[in-house]
Amino acid sequence: MLKKLLASRYRLLAFLYLLIIGVSFATRVALLIASFRQLDPNPFQFLGIFLIGWFSDTLMSTFFLIPFVLYLWLIPNRLYYKKWFRFITYGLCFVATTLLLFNAVSEWLFWDEFSTRYNFIAVDYLIYTTEVIGNIWQSYPIVPLLIGILVCSILVLVFSKKRLKNDETQRFRFGQRSLITLALLLLPVLVFLLGSNGAKKFSNNQYASELSGNGIYDFGSAFIHNELDYDQFYAKASTHDIFTAVRKAVTSNNSTFLSDSLTSITRKIDYPGAQHNYNLVMISVESLSGDFLSRFGNTEHITPNLDSLANQGLFFDHLFATGTRTVRGLEALSISLPPTPGQSVVKRPKNENKFSLGSVLQSKGYTTQYIYGGYGYFDNMNYFFGNNGYQVIDRSAITDKKDIHYENIWGVADEDLFTLAGKTFDANYKLGKPFFSQVMTTSNHRPFTYPDGRIDIPSHTGRQGAVKYTDYAIGKFINDSRSKPWFKYTIFVIVADHCASSAGKTELPIKNYRIPMIVYAPGIIKPQTFSGLTSQIDIPPTLLGLLNVSYTSKFFGFDVFHTPASQRRAFISTYQNLGYLKGDQLVILSPQQKIEAFKVDTNSFATTPIKSSPLITNEAISYYQSASYLLRHQLYQFVK
Template structure:
């Protein structure tokens, strides 16, 4: 009887997970707009394997306690205890799946264990998040109620049933065996892993196949500690990942400054420039026309915490966890601040959020920046007026503060600013409400506000003596919600703007002559490009980045949901952790016969083994 109840309860969970997957599809229907009914059906059917894995491992305590080979399990009090062992963990995991209905739109994958690395920021914004997504909380309560209400229960009888100790021990051990078998996905040599969900070309369908319980539990111990041994000869690896480290610009300028502006969530999709629609960023469009706009720039990830190391230290994410929150964050590497300091530059990093947010303050120190400016450094007399009641300081006043602080900097300087207002919940000062296009997504209005803040920053900066001696590099940390079909693809979800602008037309023209604006580039290319401009040797930079001014084919690297990606020219390679690869033509999106993955493997091996052995810097 109790074996039957155990099976019924696990089956009831399978129904719940099917319903959660259906809701995930409804909430993110635009992400799957190119998938036909057959592909969606395959994702649902194949997803049962991952659901069973998640159900059996998350209910292992329930399995062990519900089928114990002892008489006391038949007592009413013990059966009541079992209900809570069954209800509590599953209701918690229901919430993780429901939260991903919206969180997926931001990060482009199911949540993994590394979410704890930003839990401080989540808790800080808990009230704002709950008020914005109250409907998810309501949905969770309703599902939990139905789950509890219709849980299969045993019929307790006063009549004693036949008791066979050996049989019950056998059933108990068998149930534990089945738990292990279903968790690992079968009898195959390697257990079921996230990357195995991505059987179809459309990577979004892999996330539909998965469930958040599975991705969370299977990444608890994911620290990137497994070495990659694709090549036995390290000289082969070195040769494959060799990058151009020459001086590529003919400029010989003295005392030049650099300002790097990282715009929160400003995907290339949201611009009007180089797109067949108006967009939401008129000033950024005009700056792109004046300066050098890299048309094929890709973010190295879908989260701010991934962008920071990529932009300031040429460190992408090629392990399951962002570098900032990993156990390797104290490894030796050369960051932007450390390198320019050797050549007489001062450096600073500005972020209008609370100090410590996203780990930026700590990482800025590791990257060698002289100063970090967070919310604690903002003038106290202006705080109440300029605080957005959510993350930090509104972009417009913070940009003005940034401009005034740069005037105080010792010259020459290199400085970065990371904006804030186009982050959920997209706050806009009252005086600007209704003045920007609402657009198709919630973020669009806030983009207009930050774009205006950027325009006003350049207007203020133009009045300062340092302005005419400064290279401005403008990019975005990552993309966000897709509304345009052109960008609803595995590569489109990573396209961000990258603009180089200099107020001196002679300098700007030299830059324009020296660069191919259509070459593939990425966040990790920003650091070597800055050093190239400043005529600083690039030998300390990791091989994951290369100056955009180099006369060579560009590349872009990404890692998401257990899949490595490399874009090189028109070639787009995807490779799973087990080495299986697919190759596509970037222009036609057609599958190619052969996947040239040797260079991608070399980057992975250098990255992972270098982290484990701490040999990036020798």
């Protein structure tokens, strides 16, 4: 029967399966060569990459071949075996080959940017096709790549025509084809119900695990699991136990709980004396890894202005981002919430009226704003900030073309963003009220383009140039602000949204979550370095502490200057893996109730697997489970 199938029209499926395996194998080899230095010299690791990779490719093929299975089922024999009809089959093979090669190139570009197969980032990119396609068009030689793909597809078809020919005497009637189709379509159903891409997690080396995956299959998995229910997928404890632990963890020497309710972390934060009505300007910088600054050992001198400000202000050198994307950073900087699994709250439904830094300061008499150099519909920023205590000002507010020196698909150049911000602050000052404005930069993002003549690195040559240009724009903004009447009453906070890259040999490479923060306010903040462990979610309450604002808090973060070192911890995450760093231990919570623990070298941040500590594991579960609980039950709301 199998011999007859391979001689019949179903020969097409065998050809396409081998084509999938061949293109996937070549893609895997190319990615392996690009990442070879990151892999361990272990022959079993390489064996796993290719054996599990073949398995992943086979799982993907069951879905990719569905339209061809239907095609072979529905086309009657009297039509299929016409000589002219074979050109339709050739055409379908050409389309399939082009799609596979296009995906291979796309996987290469995605790997080049994120050092991983397709994941939830790729799923998000489906929503914002204008920005993503524009970014790709501006970043890569798209026309030559497309021409190359088409030429390769034609060559594959030319050399494969003979192999596509089948024995016309081996015909199957419609009823027979129906049974074959039913069996073939049962395969993707079984894969959907029973399959998993968990097999690729065969190695502790994250690069090896990603290489053993299949991009298309991983994309489908990420699409299905883009939002995860904590209670269903993660290790958990009783509601009583988790909230008891969290209430203890967020207790500080100046806080008092306002309710004995089991699920309440609402507390009064008191600071002695009057509120300091300084203006607060938070500059959240796109992809500003700590390693770019000389304070972290960089010798390229690409951040001279930030290095200078770090020496003149309050510098945090053990601060860790909660995630790997801008929306995750914006979530931490606005609502001070641990990174719950799946998508950021910024992009989730029912994300209105959350307890936010903007809402707190607005209730204290501040003008509160979110200022962005692109169009704020991207990543749902307009809706989130507009419904959580901020006035949104984005690219559409720049109506005079003279105020735009350069723009790309992500928005205007950072210097033009700061021109908009400066004009906004001038208007704020005239109102006679203190203001809080969060300014989100965009220039440190592929395609890494910016106005010519600003720095000594040409535009469009790489990330180092983009970092140095953003540094230039921030330095120019600070210098221009010195002549403003509001300058001496303003605290400037410069902090990264996340690092430039989160890829590493482990699933959560701690060092790649380390970000800088500078608090600069001459005459207000004394220059010093704070080396205590700090999470990105601690920034909102810490800033409120610097302003001496007493308020009712639901924040999971706390003022690090009023919290003992023994309570300090940090949260790092992907959309699935939830990390909890405390002292020299890291606990990682993953789907299927998986718990891993590592000992952390406090200097290099290298990790070594250890047996998990019950105390720290319980704290990790309590933080993440309680945060998910409050979101799910709409209990993390701002109430005036």
